[in-house]
Amino acid sequence: MPTVPSTRRAFLRMLLGEAGGAPRRDVLVVVYLRGGADGLTLVPPHVEAEYHRQRPQLALARPDHASVTATDRVRDLDGRFGLAPALDPILPLYREGLLGVVHAVGSEDQTRSHFEAQDLMEHGVPAAGGGTGGGWLGRHLRARPGPQPTALSAVAIGPSVPEALRGAPAASAVESLDDYRVAGESGARLLPALALLHEGGDPIGAAGRETIEVVKTVERLRGEKYVPGNGATYPGTAYARALQEIARLIRADVGLEAACVDIGGWDTHFFQGNLTGAMSGRMAELAGGVAAFAKDLTDRMDRVTLVAMTEFGRRVAENSSFGTDHGRASVMFLLGGAIAGGKVHGTWPGLSPDRLADRGGEPGDLAVTTDYRDVLSEVLARRCGQERLAAVFPGHEAKFIGVTRG
Amino acid sequence: MTATRRQVVAASAGAAVLAGCDGFWRWASNGLGAGLPDSFTPPAGPETDPVHHALSRMAFGPRPGDVERVRSIGVPAYVEEQLAPEALDDVPCDLRARRFESLHMSAGNMQEWKREVAWRELARATVLRAVYSSRQLLEVMVEFWTDHFNIDTAKAECSVWKTPDDRDVIRRHALGRFPDLVRASALSPAMLVYLDGRDNKKTKPEDKPNENYARELLELHTLGVHGGYSQRDVMEVARCLTGWTVDTKGWKRGKPRFSKWRHDRGPKAVLGVEIPASEDHGERDLDRVLEIVTSHASTARFLAGKLCRRFVADEPPPALVARAAGTFSRTGGDIRAVLRTILLSEESAAARGARLKRPFRFVVSALRGLGADTDAGGPVLAALERMGQAPFQYPTPDGYPDEAAPWLGTLLWRWNFAVALASGRVGGTKVDLSALARAAGDRGDLGAIARHLLGRDPSAVETRALGQVLAKAPDERTGRAEGVGLLLATPAFQRF
Numbered sequence: 001m002p003t004v005p006s007t008r009r010a011f012l013r014m015l016l017g018e019a020g021g022a023p024r025r026d027v028l029v030v031v032y033l034r035g036g037a038d039g040l041t042l043v044p045p046h047v048e049a050e051y052h053r054q055r056p057q058l059a060l061a062r063p064d065h066a067s068v069t070a071t072d073r074v075r076d077l078d079g080r081f082g083l084a085p086a087l088d089p090i091l092p093l094y095r096e097g098l099l100g101v102v103h104a105v106g107s108e109d110q111t112r113s114h115f116e117a118q119d120l121m122e123h124g125v126p127a128a129g130g131g132t133g134g135g136w137l138g139r140h141l142r143a144r145p146g147p148q149p150t151a152l153s154a155v156a157i158g159p160s161v162p163e164a165l166r167g168a169p170a171a172s173a174v175e176s177l178d179d180y181r182v183a184g185e186s187g188a189r190l191l192p193a194l195a196l197l198h199e200g201g202d203p204i205g206a207a208g209r210e211t212i213e214v215v216k217t218v219e220r221l222r223g224e225k226y227v228p229g230n231g232a233t234y235p236g237t238a239y240a241r242a243l244q245e246i247a248r249l250i251r252a253d254v255g256l257e258a259a260c261v262d263i264g265g266w267d268t269h270f271f272q273g274n275l276t277g278a279m280s281g282r283m284a285e286l287a288g289g290v291a292a293f294a295k296d297l298t299d300r301m302d303r304v305t306l307v308a309m310t311e312f313g314r315r316v317a318e319n320s321s322f323g324t325d326h327g328r329a330s331v332m333f334l335l336g337g338a339i340a341g342g343k344v345h346g347t348w349p350g351l352s353p354d355r356l357a358d359r360g361g362e363p364g365d366l367a368v369t370t371d372y373r374d375v376l377s378e379v380l381a382r383r384c385g386q387e388r389l390a391a392v393f394p395g396h397e398a399k400f401i402g403v404t405r406g
Numbered sequence: 407m408t409a410t411r412r413q414v415v416a417a418s419a420g421a422a423v424l425a426g427c428d429g430f431w432r433w434a435s436n437g438l439g440a441g442l443p444d445s446f447t448p449p450a451g452p453e454t455d456p457v458h459h460a461l462s463r464m465a466f467g468p469r470p471g472d473v474e475r476v477r478s479i480g481v482p483a484y485v486e487e488q489l490a491p492e493a494l495d496d497v498p499c500d501l502r503a504r505r506f507e508s509l510h511m512s513a514g515n516m517q518e519w520k521r522e523v524a525w526r527e528l529a530r531a532t533v534l535r536a537v538y539s540s541r542q543l544l545e546v547m548v549e550f551w552t553d554h555f556n557i558d559t560a561k562a563e564c565s566v567w568k569t570p571d572d573r574d575v576i577r578r579h580a581l582g583r584f585p586d587l588v589r590a591s592a593l594s595p596a597m598l599v600y601l602d603g604r605d606n607k608k609t610k611p612e613d614k615p616n617e618n619y620a621r622e623l624l625e626l627h628t629l630g631v632h633g634g635y636s637q638r639d640v641m642e643v644a645r646c647l648t649g650w651t652v653d654t655k656g657w658k659r660g661k662p663r664f665s666k667w668r669h670d671r672g673p674k675a676v677l678g679v680e681i682p683a684s685e686d687h688g689e690r691d692l693d694r695v696l697e698i699v700t701s702h703a704s705t706a707r708f709l710a711g712k713l714c715r716r717f718v719a720d721e722p723p724p725a726l727v728a729r730a731a732g733t734f735s736r737t738g739g740d741i742r743a744v745l746r747t748i749l750l751s752e753e754s755a756a757a758r759g760a761r762l763k764r765p766f767r768f769v770v771s772a773l774r775g776l777g778a779d780t781d782a783g784g785p786v787l788a789a790l791e792r793m794g795q796a797p798f799q800y801p802t803p804d805g806y807p808d809e810a811a812p813w814l815g816t817l818l819w820r821w822n823f824a825v826a827l828a829s830g831r832v833g834g835t836k837v838d839l840s841a842l843a844r845a846a847g848d849r850g851d852l853g854a855i856a857r858h859l860l861g862r863d864p865s866a867v868e869t870r871a872l873g874q875v876l877a878k879a880p881d882e883r884t885g886r887a888e889g890v891g892l893l894l895a896t897p898a899f900q901r902f
Contacts, residue, residue: 034802112637113625115804159794161815173815175792180818186825186888189878190895193871194821197896204762204897207814215818264801269602269618320613321605326621359637 026305026336026383027250029259030137030164033286033310035267036114039330040313040366041274042283043101043344046074046082050351054317058274058324060084072275077101081344084274086283089291093335097342098294098301100403102375104329104346106312106368112326112359114267117311121372122163126395136392137258138168140380143391152217155249156260157242165260172214176245180218191215221252232295239263240289247296250304257384266310269323294335302337305383309372315364316351327365328357332375338383340405346370374399431501432779440498440538442777442838445845446471448858454758457481458861462902463717464488464749465542467771470845470858485749488543489581489742499538503531513570513595513660521565526787528569529797533782536770547580547741549766550716552798553805555591555627557600559798563654567596568798584709584739585700588627592692593662595652601803604651606644607668615670620644622803624699633704639677645670646681646691664689677702706734710744717748719760720809726753759901762810765793767902768820772827772894775859776837785833793819824894829887839886852876852889860898868896
């Protein structure tokens with residue numbers, strides 16, 4: 001195990017690279033929208049006639065629609081695309097240039113299966129299969145130059161470590177920082193014995209050692225009540241609390257490099273509810289959390305990048321139960337001081353039938369024009385010090401599309 | 407047992423009113439065999455005891471005295487006994503688990519129940535049965551099928567309809583024939599809601615079927631994702647199943663029904679088999695589809711692989727999977743026959759400690775190992791939730807993952823539960839460690855309890871760690887609690 005520097009100052013020194021000579025890197029926060037989020041509702045292509053034609057019940061009104069109240073209309077971004085009204089909390093971030101969008105982004109996955117698509121995307125391997133183990137974020141942490149990751153380098157807020165972080169040198173799943181202790185007064189007596197029991201080279205031994213490292217590190221952080229910066233208040237949902245814990249770890253300078261948080265509920269086959277209902281609730285939750293996170297960390301945004309992604313988008317045409325079925329391309333959101341924000345990136349394929357992706361003999365899905373790995377590669381290379389992209393995304397030749405500021 | 411049962415039932419009529427609640431049933435249950443034995447002999451030797459291993463896989467781990475009993479009849483006889491659960495007396499468990507009223511309600515009546523109450527009763531009953539039932543293999547298979555046909559109670563009516571699904575689909579067919587199980591699941595009100603089957607319809611020419619259930623039927627329930635079906639097959643299956651729905655209101659609420667007006671009556675083709683436009687309004691399309699998919703060779707391989715993973719290893723031996731798939735195909739999906747092939751195999755016997763317990767198994771095996779007296783109430787359920795495996799709360803249709811990797815981040819919560827349980831700090835749960843030590847013939851060094859919990863002599867490292875904890879403890883009682891907690895926190899106790 002790498003030794004954890006005993007003081008915060010030592011940590012900072014290590015991160016600043018005084019010891020290893022590597023430049024300081026961004027903390028990368030990955031928000032995963034599980035279930036296949038509908039990019040055409042998150043960022044509607046409001047000028048497209050096909051969008052309104054294929055979605056008679058679900059399309060959101062154009063920004064200039066005269067007979068719909070302004071609050072229910074799409075918020076225009078660039079004359080072509082807009083944000084759903086429920087995403088209002090992040091609209092100022094877009095306008096300030098901190099938030100960027102990539103549209104028509106996705107993976108090679110053709111199965112339209114949640115599990116296959118999430119698996120493929122989190123492992124970051126070619127659809128044809130590849131022998132590389134672990135997830136893309138795990139491989140990044142192993143392959144990037146610089147000092148050894150610490151016990152708190154990679155954290156998943158939630159009950160388990162997601163596939164993307166699998167194979168990271170040290171990845172912990174925590175629900176909240178306050179939880180991370182060995183129970184009661186027995187802890188002090190038991191910890192040395194637990195350490196002795198977990199000296200083995202098997203996965204449980206390794207996991208036990210990592211756990212003990214994190215317990216010791218967090219022990220030092222505890223006792224300080226967390227007050228978010230700039231008067232930011234996080235919504236009360238589990239997902240927003242998770243973002244707050246991440247912000248807390250970032251502020252505490254404990255060596256965090258990558259954090260993962262999930263937000264579920266995007267599998268909207270049935271009564272999608274874009275203005276009021278399921279989808280709108282999820283969007284409001286997503287945006288409320290991101291906005292609070294950005295406000296909290298205003299003074300640190302130059303060293304933070306947040307990526308929100310999903311396994312696939314949804315079919316262009318709505319189904320008969322006022323929902324949408326699994327499709328191909330969706331959107332990604334990027335937040336951070338170094339993000340080329342205020343812009344919808346990517347190549348728009350269009351929604352006319354001849355431009356749609358094929359689904360079992362008939363066209364029906366938004367085509368993927370940007371590979372998600374291109375976006376992540378650019379972030380990792382330009383912001384997270386990765387020099388060996390081939391080790392992170394095997395078999396993929398990355399093409400940067402300019403989501404970061406040079 | 408009959409006389410005893412009659413006495414208990416007679417006594418319960420009056421006493422239950424007096425006792426009012428939990429206490430009486432727990433007392434009666436303990437009296438009828440769910441308590442600690444007076445004495446038992448834990449396994450010994452450097453290698454994991456083969457009977458201890460068998461009970462770790464086919465049951466949720468041994469309770470005090472179980473290893474001796476199974477050793478006396480032999481593992482093959484134990485397998486046969488467990489494959490015929492209806493012949494096993496289960497009164498001590500029933501006294502604790504069957505008294506929850508909602509477990510006996512029809513789907514229609516369940517709609518009167520509060521969703522939190524329905525979930526809590528079902529979750530408690532699930533833990534209680536896993537801990538106390540003599541029909542352990544049945545409970546292990548219930549857990550397996552609950553994941554295989556996962557339903558998240560967070561979704562709409564699933565909150566109350568999972569209860570009849572658990573009873574009429576999962577438990578009823580857990581050791582039956584696979585095709586019957588799939589059919590029951592296809593028409594389960596909870597499944598019709600969970601995977602949107604109830605909204606899968608074609609009433610107008612432009613209607614597109616909702617393919618959610620069709621996809622998971624092929625991908626997760628039968629053929630497996632690489633089972634050789636196409637996107638076209640998913641759509642065709644969805645078309646076949648149009649018209650099946652379930653009402654939430656009216657006198658037919660909670661009963662699956664077929665509406666010919668919602669059915670797509672055109673001809674279909676599934677996995678290369680033609681399903682002609684039917685004369686019976688399409689009601690039988692369901693049976694044709696299920697026949698095609700459950701008899702498919704990919705289904706036999708997929709189910710055999712999953713069962714072998716559950717009972718043998720994360721990466722099960724291919725030869726065993728092939729034999730189990732052969733049994734599956736030959737018997738038309740006879741679950742008992744497939745289990746016999748797997749459980750009596752050399753590969754199964756050889757795979758000692760090869761798997762990581764998931765949190766549910768960890769918690770249940772700890773409760774069983776200590777002979778705990780638990781009501782499986784809030785604190786136990788909260789511990790499961792903390793470790794990421796609350797019953798019936800997995801959000802996506804693939805069920806809680808079975809392999810080790812996703813669960814390695816839960817060690818801290820396991821350690822905390824282990825210490826809390828052994829120290830008597832899990833609410834609603836009592837352990838009597840001095841009685842356990844006495845029954846196991848422990849000499850105060852926790853060596854006998856270690857042999858009982860680990861199924862072998864403790865290793866040098868385990869003995870040293872145990873010694874450290876005992877030496878540091880302020881008193882004997884604390885030392886025993888923390889020592890037993892440490893045993894439950896050992897890497898060895900996380901494996902099975």
